[in-house]
Amino acid sequence: MDISRRTLRAFGAAFTGVALLLGGCTSGASSPRKPPSTKASVRAAALAPYYRQKLSWRECRGGAGFECATLKAPLDYARPDGGGEVKLAVSRKKVTGSGKRLGSLMVNPGGPGGSAIDYLQSYAGIGYPARIRARYDMVAMDPRGVAASQPITCLSDKQMDAFTQTDQTPDAPAETRRLVASYQKFARGCAARSGRLLGHVSTVEAARDMDLLRAVLGDRKLNYVGASYGTFLGATYADLFPRRVGRLVLDGALDPALSSERINRDQTAGFETAFTAFAKDCVRRASCPLGTRDVAQARRRLSALFARLDAHPVPAGESRRLGESLATTGVLAALYDEGAWPQLRTALRSATRGDGSGLLTLADLYYERGADGSYANLMYANPAVNCLDLPPAFRTPADVSKSLAAFQKASPVFGKALAWAALNCAYWPVRPTGTAHPLRAKGAAPIVVVGTTRDPATPYTWARSLASQLASATLLTYDGDGHTAYGRGSTCIDTAIDTYLLTGTPPPSGKRCT
Known part of the structure; x- marks a missing residue:
């Protein structure tokens, strides 16, 4: 069973070879009891032309009923009248039914770095329930720095190939130095190729862009479905603009x-939780490449495979060979969706026999590497946003070494690689602008937060925490596997979300679905 590129985009890029660093932001909502400052008034006046702009819609390349346009936004919201502009790609598919139009429904698949427009045109705009598409204009905007919206770029395709193959489980000082050098080269490339934009792709700025689009579309309030990182983008919007x-x-x-x-x-x-679920299913099968005894045996065999590939990469049907780093990415990519488990079993079986092509295919799908060797900008936009949104997890290799035991306790199989992957923002050329703190969105209309109990990329505890932070949130639980829940086969989940989108009535507090 193939994992489509659409599927991986829909799940978002929560794991990357350059680290996941997702964080909070500073709320821009001002207190209604205080008069605006002179500086704020000047800023509001400078923003007014952006809020009044008219979009020039045209048929998108490829047609299929989608329209495209370009939205202008200030590069720097602190200096909207003199800091330059960014051009943001927007797409929509207008309502297809005769019922009362409910406005626009904006979608974002996550990442950061996933193309919302690709997600809209390949899935949401045609695959969302007909009753939703009959009442809403389906809308997407690639966030600043992403895909069609002035994409961040960092490396050439050949350089990116080398970067993805860098050993991320260093066993000696020389290997640690090579890993650090790869992160430094990546960061220098981003600074050289992306310029000032690199300092203005934060989640707060992307959320402000969403409010511009809301207003330009003529919507009094924002209707939105965000997955994975898209939940942080949506929660940030709610905290900035709760009344909207x-x-x-x-x-x-x-x-x-x-x-x-x-x-x-x-x-x-x-x-680790997702791998355990996969392994429990695998070991019940006579053909399981990780053994047929128990999860512990499966874990040992996968660790042993990674160790062999670290020492001796295997052929993969092309000039690249499959080493430990690409193999780890391939396995993690397949853990996003239980529908990919058959493909993962086949790929692991081939890898144990010296053929790395199956795991390399999974890794390439995840990295959005085309058959011609070109990369989309997902893996460039991802650290660009993450390294602005939060201070780095680690600042030196010594910091990583001190935390290895905790990461390996969290996952004996993946802990070491993911700990070292979290070092990349230590070398980022732009200082972070965000901090970690709860988002409250006091005064917002009811919000629905969805969590999956065995989600590999966004653990269920995070959904519980976000739902407790947001003042008007209701938690909807999917007791299942995979990353995200809406549109993935649970009638209970889909009915609850569709009802909320159509009527504004959230599911009952504590509702659980299978």
Whole structure:
């Protein structure tokens, strides 16, 4: 069974070869009891032309009923009248039914770095329930720095190939130095190729762009479905503009109150949970490449495979060979969705026999590497946003070494690799602008937070935490496997979310689905 590129984009890029660092932001909502400052008034006046702009819609390339346009936004919201502009790609598919139009429904698949427009045109705009598409214009905007919205770039394709193959489980000082050098080269490339934009791709700025689009579309309030990192983007919007919240679904939630080290460690444990579920299913099968005894045996055999690939990469049907780093990425990519387990079993069986092509295919899908060797910008935008949103998890290799035991306790299989992956923001050329803290969104309309109990990328505890932070949130639980829940086969989940989007009535508090 193939994992489609659409599926991986829909899940978002919660794990990357350059680290997951997702965090909080500073609320821009001002108190209604205080008059605006002179500086704030000047800023509001400078923003007014952006809020009044008219979009020039045209048929998108490829047609299929989608329209495209370009939204202008200030590069720097602190200096909207003199800091330059960014051009943001927008797409929509207008309502297809005769019922009363409910406005626009904005979607974001996560990442950071996932293309919302690709997600809309390949899935949401045609695959969301017909009764939703009959009442809402389906809308997407690639966030600043992502895909069609002035994409961040960092390396050439050949350089990116080398980067993805860098040993991320250093066993000697020389290997540690090579890993650090790869992170430094990546960061220098981003600074050289992306310029000033690199300092203005934070989640707060992307959320402000969403409010611009809301207003330009003529919507009084924002209706939104965000998955994975898209939940943090949506929660940030709600905290900035609580009175402009319409119907918000936050599926596969992040916890904005956690430090980047804690986020990385929690996610490491999440992938261990997902691997355990895969292994329990695998060992019941006579053909399981990780043995047929128990999860412990499966864990040992996968660790042994990674160790062999670290020492001796195997052929993969092309010039690249499959080493430990690419193999780890391939396994983690397949753990996003239980539907990929058959493909993972086949790929692991081949790898144990010296053929790395199956795991390399999974890794390439995850990295959005095309058959021609070109990369989309997902893996460039991802650290660009993450390294702005939170201070780095670690600042030196010594910091990583001190935390290895905790990461390996969280996951004996993946802990070491994911701990070292969290070092990359230590070398980022732009200082972080965000901090970790709870998001409250006081005064917002009801918000639905969705959590999956065995989600590998956004652990269920994060959904519980976000739901407790947001003043008007209801937690909807999916007792199952995989990353995110909406549109993945649970009639209970889909009915609850569809009802909320159509009527504004959230599911009962504590509702659980299978």
